[in-house]
Amino acid sequence: MIGWPRIGWKGRLSLTSWILGTITLVFLAYQWLPIFTLGLLSFSGPTGGTTFPMNGTSFHWYEELWRATVMNDFKPPLVRSSLLALACSATTIVLSVMAAQAMRGQFRGNGWFFYLMLLGIMAPGILVGFGFAIMMRLMGVELSWDTTTFLVQVSWTLPFGFLTMLAVFNRFDKKVEEAALTLGASRLTAFRRITLPLVLPGVIGAGLFGFSLSYDEYARSMFTTGPDATLPLAVMAQLDRQLTPEIYAVGTTTTFFSLIAVLFFTLAFWAMRRSTSLKKSSSA
Amino acid sequence: MSTIRIRSPASYWLAVPAAAWMLGVVVVPIVLLVWVSFWGGRAFSTASPLTFDNYAKFFANQTYLKLALSTIVHTATLMAVTGVLGYCIAYFLVMKVKSPGWRTVLFLAFIVPFWTSTLIRAIAWVPFLGVNGVINQTLMFVGATNSPIEAFLYSLTGITMAQVSLYTMMAAGPVVYMLNAVAPQLREAAMTLKATPLVVFRRITFPLTLPGVVIGQVLVFLNVMSDFATVATIGGNKHALLSNLVLLFYEGSQIRAASVVAVLLMICMLVGVVVALRVVDIRRLGVER
Amino acid sequence: MDALAHDPVEGAAAPAMARPQLDLELINIRKRYGDFTAVDGVSLKVSKGQFVCLLGPSGCGKTTTLRCIAGLEEPDDGDILIGGKEATRDPPWQRDIAMMFQDFALFPHMTVAKQVGFGLEMLKKPKAEIAQRVQHILKSFEIDVLADRKPGSLSGGQRQRVALARAMITEPRILLLDEPIGALDYSLRETVMLELKLLQQRTGISFIWVTHDQNEAFSLGDLVVVMNHARIEQQGPPEEILQRPATAFVAGFVQGNNVFRGRVKELLAGMLRIETPAGTFLVPRALAAPPPMLGSEVSFSVRAELITDAVFERHVNRLSAVCTAVEYFGAVRRHVFERSDGEVLKYDQFGAHAARIVPGQQTVLGWPAEASVLHAGAGG
Numbered sequence A: 001m002i003g004w005p006r007i008g009w010k011g012r013l014s015l016t017s018w019i020l021g022t023i024t025l026v027f028l029a030y031q032w033l034p035i036f037t038l039g040l041l042s043f044s045g046p047t048g049g050t051t052f053p054m055n056g057t058s059f060h061w062y063e064e065l066w067r068a069t070v071m072n073d074f075k076p077p078l079v080r081s082s083l084l085a086l087a088c089s090a091t092t093i094v095l096s097v098m099a100a101q102a103m104r105g106q107f108r109g110n111g112w113f114f115y116l117m118l119l120g121i122m123a124p125g126i127l128v129g130f131g132f133a134i135m136m137r138l139m140g141v142e143l144s145w146d147t148t149t150f151l152v153q154v155s156w157t158l159p160f161g162f163l164t165m166l167a168v169f170n171r172f173d174k175k176v177e178e179a180a181l182t183l184g185a186s187r188l189t190a191f192r193r194i195t196l197p198l199v200l201p202g203v204i205g206a207g208l209f210g211f212s213l214s215y216d217e218y219a220r221s222m223f224t225t226g227p228d229a230t231l232p233l234a235v236m237a238q239l240d241r242q243l244t245p246e247i248y249a250v251g252t253t254t255t256f257f258s259l260i261a262v263l264f265f266t267l268a269f270w271a272m273r274r275s276t277s278l279k280k281s282s283s284a
Numbered sequence B: 001m002s003t004i005r006i007r008s009p010a011s012y013w014l015a016v017p018a019a020a021w022m023l024g025v026v027v028v029p030i031v032l033l034v035w036v037s038f039w040g041g042r043a044f045s046t047a048s049p050l051t052f053d054n055y056a057k058f059f060a061n062q063t064y065l066k067l068a069l070s071t072i073v074h075t076a077t078l079m080a081v082t083g084v085l086g087y088c089i090a091y092f093l094v095m096k097v098k099s100p101g102w103r104t105v106l107f108l109a110f111i112v113p114f115w116t117s118t119l120i121r122a123i124a125w126v127p128f129l130g131v132n133g134v135i136n137q138t139l140m141f142v143g144a145t146n147s148p149i150e151a152f153l154y155s156l157t158g159i160t161m162a163q164v165s166l167y168t169m170m171a172a173g174p175v176v177y178m179l180n181a182v183a184p185q186l187r188e189a190a191m192t193l194k195a196t197p198l199v200v201f202r203r204i205t206f207p208l209t210l211p212g213v214v215i216g217q218v219l220v221f222l223n224v225m226s227d228f229a230t231v232a233t234i235g236g237n238k239h240a241l242l243s244n245l246v247l248l249f250y251e252g253s254q255i256r257a258a259s260v261v262a263v264l265l266m267i268c269m270l271v272g273v274v275v276a277l278r279v280v281d282i283r284r285l286g287v288e289r
Numbered sequence C: 001m002d003a004l005a006h007d008p009v010e011g012a013a014a015p016a017m018a019r020p021q022l023d024l025e026l027i028n029i030r031k032r033y034g035d036f037t038a039v040d041g042v043s044l045k046v047s048k049g050q051f052v053c054l055l056g057p058s059g060c061g062k063t064t065t066l067r068c069i070a071g072l073e074e075p076d077d078g079d080i081l082i083g084g085k086e087a088t089r090d091p092p093w094q095r096d097i098a099m100m101f102q103d104f105a106l107f108p109h110m111t112v113a114k115q116v117g118f119g120l121e122m123l124k125k126p127k128a129e130i131a132q133r134v135q136h137i138l139k140s141f142e143i144d145v146l147a148d149r150k151p152g153s154l155s156g157g158q159r160q161r162v163a164l165a166r167a168m169i170t171e172p173r174i175l176l177l178d179e180p181i182g183a184l185d186y187s188l189r190e191t192v193m194l195e196l197k198l199l200q201q202r203t204g205i206s207f208i209w210v211t212h213d214q215n216e217a218f219s220l221g222d223l224v225v226v227m228n229h230a231r232i233e234q235q236g237p238p239e240e241i242l243q244r245p246a247t248a249f250v251a252g253f254v255q256g257n258n259v260f261r262g263r264v265k266e267l268l269a270g271m272l273r274i275e276t277p278a279g280t281f282l283v284p285r286a287l288a289a290p291p292p293m294l295g296s297e298v299s300f301s302v303r304a305e306l307i308t309d310a311v312f313e314r315h316v317n318r319l320s321a322v323c324t325a326v327e328y329f330g331a332v333r334r335h336v337f338e339r340s341d342g343e344v345l346k347y348d349q350f351g352a353h354a355a356r357i358v359p360g361q362q363t364v365l366g367w368p369a370e371a372s373v374l375h376a377g378a379g380g
Helices: A014-041 A060-066 A075-104 A110-122 A125-139 A148-171 A175-182 A187-216 A219-224 A231-240 A246-275 B009-036 B053-060 B062-096 B100-115 B118-123 B134-142 B156-181 B184-192 B197-225 B229-235 B242-251 B255-283 C062-070 C112-116 C118-122 C127-140 C156-168 C186-203 C214-220 C238-243 C248-253
Strands: C022-033 C036-047 C051-055 C077-082 C097-100 C174-178 C206-211 C223-228 C231-236 C257-268 C271-276 C279-284 C297-303 C317-328 C332-338 C344-350 C362-367 C372-374
Touching: A014 A246, A014 B062, A014 B100, A014 B118, A014 B156, A060 A246, A075 A110, A075 A148, A075 A187, A075 A231, A075 A246, A075 B009, A110 A148, A110 B009, A125 A148, A125 A219, A125 B009, A125 B242, A125 B255, A148 A187, A148 A219, A148 B009, A175 A187, A187 A246, A187 B118, A219 A231, A231 A246, A231 B118, A231 B229, A246 B100, A246 B118, B009 B255, B053 B062, B053 B255, B062 B100, B062 B156, B062 B197, B062 B242, B062 B255, B100 B156, B118 B156, B118 B229, B156 B197, B156 B229, B184 B197, B184 C097, B197 B255, B229 B242, B242 B255, C022 C062, C022 C206, C036 C062, C036 C077, C036 C206, C036 C223, C036 C231, C051 C062, C051 C214, C062 C077, C062 C097, C062 C174, C062 C206, C062 C223, C097 C156, C112 C118, C112 C127, C112 C156, C118 C127, C118 C156, C127 C156, C156 C186, C186 C214, C206 C214, C214 C238, C223 C238, C223 C248, C231 C238, C231 C248, C248 C257, C248 C297, C257 C279, C271 C297, C279 C297, C279 C317, C279 C372
Parallel strands: C051 C206, C051 C223, C097 C174, C174 C206
Antiparallel strands: C022 C036, C022 C077, C223 C231, C257 C271, C257 C297, C271 C279, C297 C372, C317 C332, C317 C362, C332 C344
């Protein structure tokens, strides 16, 4: 009598599960297939076009990528994008930690401040980029990737970092700060020695946003880089020229770099989380 | 008590850098755009007289108006498709996947693409949609059709297909969050009150997740309205939506015209967001009187 | 010897009110979660209009059993009959039950009136009837002023009433309650307990009440079911559980018992002489049952108020112990002793009597043989 699974009402609900599950998995494929295809096609043979058949497999297009020509050099844009991303990451971290800590202080007008931050997420890139470029033009400031683009990119990444830090501080148990203060630490010391190490995972998350969002940003950068392109802009420029699988090689490479960066930040995040966790280690 | 005193000067000043940055880089430029859209005269300077001419020129043009309309229709389509798809996926992930291990894996599988460039993901659709693209080749291979369907690349259909893959998770995310917040006891209580699962969804689960649905829709709305890259990549030169128009004018040095379109875009978006916030308010979490 | 009269159920001549219908019958319910057995062979019979309390420590399976009755969990094995009808595979919305959840599970987006009427809506009752019955039940629970409020603005006590009204309005055969007053303030609990007891008696609905609190269980239940480790240790009226605990666990779980474990040293007529680390004691045994073997491990208990320090001849069971603490509760004075085997011994004295023992004092305590209760299940 024991053992046979009996199909009760919960089992009969599985029809919904099947339908929804199929939709989910089909969409998963729908989301990933293009990326895989991109990667696959980047290994096309030298005579391959921008779609199947591939005409053999080779590293030809990666070699093309590496061989810089006047028109098609992606290396400087890569360098610029990486530097910008690092700069945005660092700036986002500093500003968002400050801003989130400020919110904890519930200063007057912090509701407006919050909406101001949200505005950065909701305002479309083209509008911000366009408007900022006009402003620079009227002010006589020259557009350049390391100045004006940096400024607009931070306006995009900062709100994300800010929201991340807000969420982290919300979950943060401020009793440990109180303990530090009662033990004689000044507010600054307590923040530096107690709070910061504990919210480090969130800080890393903010840094990840800063890096990733800046690296892939194109709408704002488009208007503000001046003559020197960042990687996404170089890709967009290439699209206007003849399409070859080289663009897939670029796409695959840059995606690869993005994922490496994400992986790096995530590992750092988990490492921080574990070292500051109060849970007993299982190998006690 | 904490490391920051409530309402202290320190808390105010800590916020100043971020506030200044956002004000200077986002708010002022947007206000500037509005101002510029009213500039008359020939010279491009701050001394220009203010006029409605730019707007008049825009609204007089049938092509532009049709463009605006098709942008709105296109966005609405996207919102509907991603809304339904996103809810199905969110519901499956939160309610139907029992093992936390699998749930994490699936979440990651959906989230990871977001850490890559949307531009690249849009480009990745090109080999799919063309006359010789993957979709057509598969359809012909399977025998579903004899000649390639041209309607994919360089068409709104193709753009929609790509954008669905790009933005559905934006619609799903907030729903996931709200679904998680619905305590299982609420659904169980409804079941003990003679409600069948379908009724439980309609009367309990869905109303409680409504704010998530609305927020997701707003995110999709904002993103689709301002997405010029996908339209340009997949639509080629044959299609343009409002956002592309801004670029078109900008590249043609018609700054005033560009700012008119920019302002119109902004107004659309503002209206959308305000309507959404109203809906969430009035519904008051899907209240039943 | 009319054959028909002996004919079981099918017989046309069987009298109309043959046997009182059981509101609920659980037959050997088993439920596993992977390796963990949550409910192991639980059988229960609940008569019409009975107040049943499932009592036990956390993780004993009482809540899982309740959820199986509700239909929220499906047992791997066993049968559930509600009102005599097989309901094991029925989903919750088809069972003649209603449930009150621990945190009340009120629908946050519905007004009180709307959600109290929800069950009737599901039963497709006409709007006018729903409105009228909602009004009636809200009035009888004294919450009619709250009809248009939403749960967020209600106090704990008010929420509890709304949850109750919502459940009772469908006039179920059985009401299942999962630790229903745990979320209330202490001062409110007594009042609510009494109200619920009276409600149950008035409506004649069977209540199945899950709790880990003995006071609740023993003051409310007609039938108390003590559970531990997925099994029923003992079920019966409160007095039976309190006076004659059937196992060492029940004796230890229920307040006011002193538990002894030892070996059978001698079999006497109607008695056992049991040797324990704390001493040797006489314990009566039921003559109907077969006697335990000599040397086998047994346990027994004696209630704290049946012990005395004024030891006379008839108090054949005696031991000497040192008093470690004296607690005064008004109605009772509890002395805590340390036995020679290191265990705690409790001796309760009627509060009105003068205190005779002080901490640190070594005393001899005793009790008559018939005060000892032998536990079933050898080996404790």
